[in-house]
Amino acid sequence: xxxxxxxxxxxxxxxxxxxxxxxxxxxxxxxxxxxxxxxxxxxxxxxxxxxxxxxxxxxxxxxxxxxxxxxxxxxxxxxxxxxxxxxxxxxxxxxxxxxxxxxxxxxxxxxxxxxxxxxxxxxxxxxxxxxxxxx
Amino acid sequence: xxxxxxxxxxxxxxxxxxxxxxxxxxxxxxxxxxxxxxxxxxxxxxxxxxxxxxxxxxxxxxxxxxxxxxxxxxxxxxxxxxxxxxxxxxxxxxxxxxxxxxxxxxxxxxxxxxxxxxxxxxxxxxxxxxxxxxx
Amino acid sequence: xxxxxxxxxxxxxxxxxxxxxxxxxxxxxxxxxxxxxxxxxxxxxxxxxxxxxxxxxxxxxxxxxxxxxxxxxxxxxxxxxxxxxxxxxxxxxxxxxxxxxxxxxxxxxxxxxxxxxxxxxxxxxxxxxxxxxxx
Amino acid sequence: xxxxxxxxxxxxxxxxxxxxxxxxxxxxxxxxxxxxxxxxxxxxxxxxxxxxxxxxxxxxxxxxxxxxxxxxxxxxxxxxxxxxxxxxxxxxxxxxxxxxxxxxxxxxxxxxxxxxxxxxxxxxxxxxxxxxxxx
Numbered sequence: 001x002x003x004x005x006x007x008x009x010x011x012x013x014x015x016x017x018x019x020x021x022x023x024x025x026x027x028x029x030x031x032x033x034x035x036x037x038x039x040x041x042x043x044x045x046x047x048x049x050x051x052x053x054x055x056x057x058x059x060x061x062x063x064x065x066x067x068x069x070x071x072x073x074x075x076x077x078x079x080x081x082x083x084x085x086x087x088x089x090x091x092x093x094x095x096x097x098x099x100x101x102x103x104x105x106x107x108x109x110x111x112x113x114x115x116x117x118x119x120x121x122x123x124x125x126x127x128x129x130x131x132x133x134x135x
Numbered sequence: 136x137x138x139x140x141x142x143x144x145x146x147x148x149x150x151x152x153x154x155x156x157x158x159x160x161x162x163x164x165x166x167x168x169x170x171x172x173x174x175x176x177x178x179x180x181x182x183x184x185x186x187x188x189x190x191x192x193x194x195x196x197x198x199x200x201x202x203x204x205x206x207x208x209x210x211x212x213x214x215x216x217x218x219x220x221x222x223x224x225x226x227x228x229x230x231x232x233x234x235x236x237x238x239x240x241x242x243x244x245x246x247x248x249x250x251x252x253x254x255x256x257x258x259x260x261x262x263x264x265x266x267x268x269x270x
Numbered sequence: 271x272x273x274x275x276x277x278x279x280x281x282x283x284x285x286x287x288x289x290x291x292x293x294x295x296x297x298x299x300x301x302x303x304x305x306x307x308x309x310x311x312x313x314x315x316x317x318x319x320x321x322x323x324x325x326x327x328x329x330x331x332x333x334x335x336x337x338x339x340x341x342x343x344x345x346x347x348x349x350x351x352x353x354x355x356x357x358x359x360x361x362x363x364x365x366x367x368x369x370x371x372x373x374x375x376x377x378x379x380x381x382x383x384x385x386x387x388x389x390x391x392x393x394x395x396x397x398x399x400x401x402x403x404x405x
Numbered sequence: 406x407x408x409x410x411x412x413x414x415x416x417x418x419x420x421x422x423x424x425x426x427x428x429x430x431x432x433x434x435x436x437x438x439x440x441x442x443x444x445x446x447x448x449x450x451x452x453x454x455x456x457x458x459x460x461x462x463x464x465x466x467x468x469x470x471x472x473x474x475x476x477x478x479x480x481x482x483x484x485x486x487x488x489x490x491x492x493x494x495x496x497x498x499x500x501x502x503x504x505x506x507x508x509x510x511x512x513x514x515x516x517x518x519x520x521x522x523x524x525x526x527x528x529x530x531x532x533x534x535x536x537x538x539x540x
Contacts, residue, residue, distance in 0.1 A: 286423035
């Protein structure tokens with residue numbers, strides 16, 4: 001039930017602030033990109049989940065530690081490991097790293113909900129099976 | 136058919152980039168805030184236009200000149216003047232200013248479209264009347 | 271050492287995503303606006319802290335719970351209560367609310383650091399005194 | 406003096422708004438990413454230009470037409486063609502396309518300026534030579 005996924009990111013001006021580093025909220029964007037590409041790598045496009053299965057994954061809790069800043073032009077990675085899997089929710093640990101250096105670490109808890117009512121809904125079984133079988 | 140509208144804005148870290156100034160795309164956010172509040176001042180909430188009238192205003196062209204940068208913490212204004220009004224479209228001139236100093240000037244052309252089909256649709260008559268009668 | 275501060279915010283298109291609600295990272299922008307205005311209300315402008323005192327406040331940890339979504343056009347508030355004050359760091363509890371309804375709750379830990387070296391630095395004594403004396 | 410450059414982009418939630426499409430200001434982010442990668446492909450990293458040559462490229466005018474919207478999850482491209490080259494400025498034409506479909510077209514004028522004074526400064530000769538020799 002574990003899988004390490006890694007997604008490369010480049011820091012552009014849009015990501016930085018007047019402090020010369022990546023703006024603190026933007027690491028959440030990086031992490032969401034990695035989650036999207038991770039699900040896509042498992043055959044699940046978010047737009048298909050929504051239009052076909054009628055579900056969306058919503059974040060309900062984030063704990064994030066900022067250790068070292070990323071800077072303009074740097075090439076960094078957002079990583080992901082599945083750490084919890086339930087019927088209608090899951091949790092991932094996500095790092096932003098520059099080579100071996102840890103920049104930011106987060107634990108992100110997500111709920112699978114009906115796209116209209118936002119009520120909890122089971123993770124589609126085909127996706128759930130794939131998540132269970134992760135090495 | 137003219138009206139000058141002014142909306143105050145404060146520059147936060149989220150708006151700036153590593154160059155120490157407001158990121159160039161973010162002036163479009165400021166201008167959209169001013170358009171939203173201008174319509175609200177005329178009794179038109181965007182969310183009501185969408186849910187009740189079934190229309191949205193979409194930007195189809197922007198010409199924007201960057202003269203002087205806005206910086207962290209500054210209190211600036213986004214202004215708006217209606218310069219063109221048609222059945223299903225309009226155009227506004229918008230400045231971002233710091234006191235008397237012009238920072239950015241734009242002309243923004245908007246189309247009124249059906250929220251679903253994105254086909255042109257007449258501006259609701261009550262709003263059109265109010266826009267025509269602007270001093 | 272407690273103080274409740276409240277800052278009004280309007281939800282614009284820029285804040286929302288294709289799910290029809292405020293994008294999860296953007297609540298951190300709202301919270302940062304409230305922190306900036308709270309410090310300003312205590313006589314501390316961030317740009318002055320940086321240029322005169324040579325310090326910046328950097329976020330080193332956020333725990334955030336998403337309870338209910340904010341939507342386009344809504345008028346909401348970001349609140350702030352100081353919950354921890356040390357020589358070179360502090361922590362605040364921050365809510366985003368719509369009227370009485372809690373939308374998002376966070377605890378944000380900040381460090382006072384040298385603007386160049388990013389090493390911990392004492393909170394300027396005039397600001398520290400004001401923070402200590404908060405009701 | 407012409408060169409067509411193409412940079413792939415994926416549309417994430419962060420890019421979209423409650424209208425279900427890419428927020429209009431965010432196309433400027435896509436275009437800036439393409440400009441950054443284009444310069445990098447010519448051996449010029451923005452961060453090096455700034456720290457070594459003491460210059461930055463600032464946008465002073467954008468004309469942008471919005472034709473068709475990009476949507477969540479789509480894979481699109483930002484293209485770039487150099488159309489004007491002067492001693493201290495240049496202009497590029499930039500499209501955002503989905504396959505053969507044109508979504509957004511812009512002309513972006515940039516000035517080369519001193520990083521501190523923001524006064525016009527010659528484009529570094531090594532870069533200028535490379536730009537002149539583009540096919």
